[in-house]
Amino acid sequence: MxxxxxxxxxxxxxxxxxxxxxxxxxxxxxxxxxxxxxxxxxxxxxxxxxxxxxxxxxxxxxxxxxxxxxxxxxxxxxxxxxxxxxxxxxxxxxxxxxxxxxxxxxxxxxxxxxxxxxxxxxxxxxxxxxxxxxxxxxxxxxxxxxxxxxxxxxxxxxxxxxxxxxxxxxxxxxxxxxxxxxxxxxxxxxxxxxxxxxxxxxxxxxxxxxxxxxxxxxxxxxxxxxxxxxxxxxxxxxxxxxxxxxxxxxxxxxxxxxxxxxxxxxxxxxxxxxxxxxxxxxxxxxxxxxxxxxxxxxxxxxxxxxxxxxxxxxxxxxxxxxxxxxxxxxxxxxxxxxxxxxxxxxxxxxxxxxxxxxxxxxxxxxxxxxxxxxxxxxxxxxxxxxxxxxxxxxxxxxxxxxxxxxxxxxxxxxxxxxxKTSTPRIPTLSIDSIDSEGSRSFLNVSKKPLKQCPQLRIIRVDMSIYFGSINHIQKKIEKISDGQNIHHILIVASGINFIDLSGMEALISENNRLKRKGGGLYFVGLKAPVYQFLAQAHFIKNIGRANFFDSKQLAINTIYTRLNRDVCSQCDVKIFNECQ
Known part of the structure; x- marks a missing residue:
């Protein structure tokens, strides 16, 4: 039939x-x-x-x-x-x-x-x-x-x-x-x-x-x-x-x-x-x-x-x-x-x-x-x-x-x-532990008082990025950049199911603003359909392919090379393997 x-x-x-x-x-x-x-x-x-x-x-x-x-x-x-x-x-x-x-x-x-x-x-x-x-x-x-x-x-x-x-x-x-x-x-x-x-x-x-x-x-x-x-x-x-x-x-x-x-x-x-x-x-x-x-x-x-x-x-x-x-x-x-x-x-x-x-x-x-x-x-x-x-x-x-x-x-x-969807949860993450194989475990800092890198902030967006939620996300990024003077921001994107054109334009604008201050916007864990759509819309090209990562380890390893060495030499946090 x-x-x-x-x-x-x-x-x-x-x-x-x-x-x-x-x-x-x-x-x-x-x-x-x-x-x-x-x-x-x-x-x-x-x-x-x-x-x-x-x-x-x-x-x-x-x-x-x-x-x-x-x-x-x-x-x-x-x-x-x-x-x-x-x-x-x-x-x-x-x-x-x-x-x-x-x-x-x-x-x-x-x-x-x-x-x-x-x-x-x-x-x-x-x-x-x-x-x-x-x-x-x-x-x-x-x-x-x-x-x-x-x-x-x-x-x-x-x-x-x-x-x-x-x-x-x-x-x-x-x-x-x-x-x-x-x-x-x-x-x-x-x-x-x-x-x-x-x-x-x-x-x-x-x-x-x-x-x-x-x-x-x-x-x-x-x-x-x-x-x-x-x-x-x-x-x-x-x-x-x-x-x-x-x-x-x-x-x-x-x-x-x-x-x-x-x-x-x-x-x-x-x-x-x-x-x-x-x-x-x-x-x-x-x-x-x-x-x-x-x-x-x-x-x-x-x-x-x-x-x-x-x-x-x-x-x-x-x-x-x-x-x-x-x-x-x-x-x-x-x-x-x-x-x-x-x-x-x-x-x-x-x-x-x-x-x-x-x-x-x-x-x-x-x-x-x-x-x-x-x-x-x-x-x-x-x-x-x-x-x-x-x-x-x-x-x-x-x-x-x-x-x-x-x-x-x-x-x-x-x-x-x-x-409800215009104010997605955006928890700040940090490294909780590093096992013998070098795998990094991220944890919400509100659940445990973890040390954080003074040059890199890791956040997770728990909802799709669209015209209704982008203002809330931009405010979070601005708060980190202007309020905490941190210009390298890594977004854990495993919870993002969709990014619309308004969201793309706003994220490109934020990335350009961070680049002028010596930083950038980075993404890890994007779902395959989302990545494919972003690539077709030229979002990946505008942000830069080097800012997208499949694993947290690769993301941290790459972003570390872009951090200010003078700040790193005086840092006593040293939460990443690369810091040792």
């Missing part, structure tokens, strides 16, 4: 693993996943401002395409909380939630996000996900959890809140309307919430969200029957059919108004999918291709937009349950989608009895589970820089436009990465 064919149809690589045992395991895992996603799909569509059935349509279509064209054996795609609230925030600024125009724009947004993701995959941009800090994702999801919970308070309290209210204004309206609290709706929501929590605690493998919704619906039925409550709003009957064909709005005005928001959703979806697939892969010992995941997520969103599905991504809950249920291949995600189709056809009419307050209780629990308390506590305890990033992303999610919060989070990740 050719690599080209496998890259085009990645499911061919795992389809050969399917046998009787894997089919049985995947069927069981798929059935479990279908039961789990049923209440989640309805809840997530509600968060997104869409009719409930659109969450189920997404859970039917997205997993199949993502499983066929992704790389993870256990990732289950579909509607997610974070993307749902970004969809709601984005489109509710243009049209009323739940309206046909809202649905049409949501499908267009989904298609555009898929195009971005697919293009990123083809361009091999999978490595970019590595530069988005996990702290940013934690901060964003925590903020999204607060927004999701806030959006449901009007449904469980009965307090009127105008559409489109901001986070702060919503809480002001709740406080002012507290006297109009509907106790019946509150009881239904809390009963749903508590029953779901208790079933999860005492029967972990039970479909706790589904059970909670059933209990809330039964309670609402009896409250209405015995006239203990009146006018309890219901979700309404979900159409008992498979995802219908749909057509996104491809008008220029719609595309131009949604292009930037679609880019934010594409980024968020990719971060979620790749992070989740890698987390599960650490347990299953599977290798994940980020680029292939980009392609899979992009195709699922593009294809899904024509089958009444809105933007989705990988689900941590469903993917974790899929793995724990014993899934062996991506067929489990496909089976989950197929089982969900059967379940919807059978029980969809029952949603007519589902109270919106019960749905609100379920969504409150979903929002709570989004907050990663453990990692937040660790961040606050161990890292001040990441704590500031967490707080900034969290507050931006609450008080700014959600797509801007995503961009800000990505920008903060890049700033954090550049900040």
């Amino acid at each position: 050719s690599k080209w064919l496998v890259s085009l149809l990645p499911f061919l690589s795992w389809f050969k693993l399917v046998n009787k045992e894997t089919l049985k395991a995947d069927l069981i895992a798929g059935l479990t996943g279908a039961v789990v996603v049923l209440p989640q799909g309805v809840a997530f569509a509600t968060i997104a401002g869409l009719p409930p059935e659109y969450g189920l349509y997404t859970a039917m279509v997205a997993p199949i395409i993502a499983a066929l064209f992704g790389s993870s054996y256990h990732l289950v795609s579909g509607p997610t909380t974070a993307i749902s609230i970004v969809v709601f925030s984005t489109i509710s600024r243009h049209v009323d939630p739940g309206s046909p125009e809202f649905v049409s724009m949501a499908l267009t947004l989904t298609f555009l996000a898929g195009v971005y993701q697919f293009a990123f995959g083809l361009a091999r941009f999978g490595v970019l996900v590595n530069f988005v800090s996990h702290t940013v994702v934690i901060g964003f999801t925590a903020g999204a959890a607060i927004l999701i919970a806030t959006s449901q308070l009007k449904h469980i309290s009965g307090i009127f809140i105008p559409k489109g209210e901001s986070f702060l204004h919503t809480w002001v309206d709740l406080f002012q309307g507290f006297g109009n609290l509907d106790m019946a709706l509150l009881v239904i929501a809390l009963s749903t919430l508590l029953s779901a929590i208790l079933f999860k605690k005492f029967w972990p493998k039970s479909p706790n969200l589904l059970i909670g919704m059933v209990i809330g619906s039964v309670l609402a039925f009896y409250l209405s029957r015995f006239q203990l409550a009146s006018d309890i709003p219901l979700v309404g009957e979900i159409p008992a059919h498979l995802p219908p064909l749909s057509t996104p709005d491809f008008s220029f005005s719609t595309i131009s108004s949604l292009a930037s928001e679609a880019f934010a959703i594409a980024l968020l979806g990719l971060i979620e999918a790749v992070s989740i697939s890698r987390a599960v892969a650490t347990k299953s010992n599977q290798r994940i291709s980020a680029n292939q995941e980009f392609v899979g997520q992009g195709m699922s969103n593009m294809f899904g937009s024509f089958f009444s599905s809105y933007a989705g991504s990988g689900s941590f809950t469903r993917s974790g349950i899929n793995y724990e249920s014993g899934a062996k291949t991506p067929l489990s995600a496909i089976f989950a989608a197929l089982f969900l189709m059967v379940i919807v056809l059978l029980i969809a009419p029952l949603t007519a009895y589902l109270p919106i307050a019960a749905m609100g209780g379920v969504i409150l629990l979903v929002a709570y589970n989004l907050v990663d308390v453990h990692h937040i506590a660790q961040i606050f305890k161990y890292s001040k820089s990441e704590t500031s990033i967490l707080i900034t992303t969290f507050l931006a999610t609450l008080f700014l436009e959600l797509e801007f919060a995503i961009y800000l989070g990505v920008l903060l990740s890049l700033v954090l990465f550049l900040a």
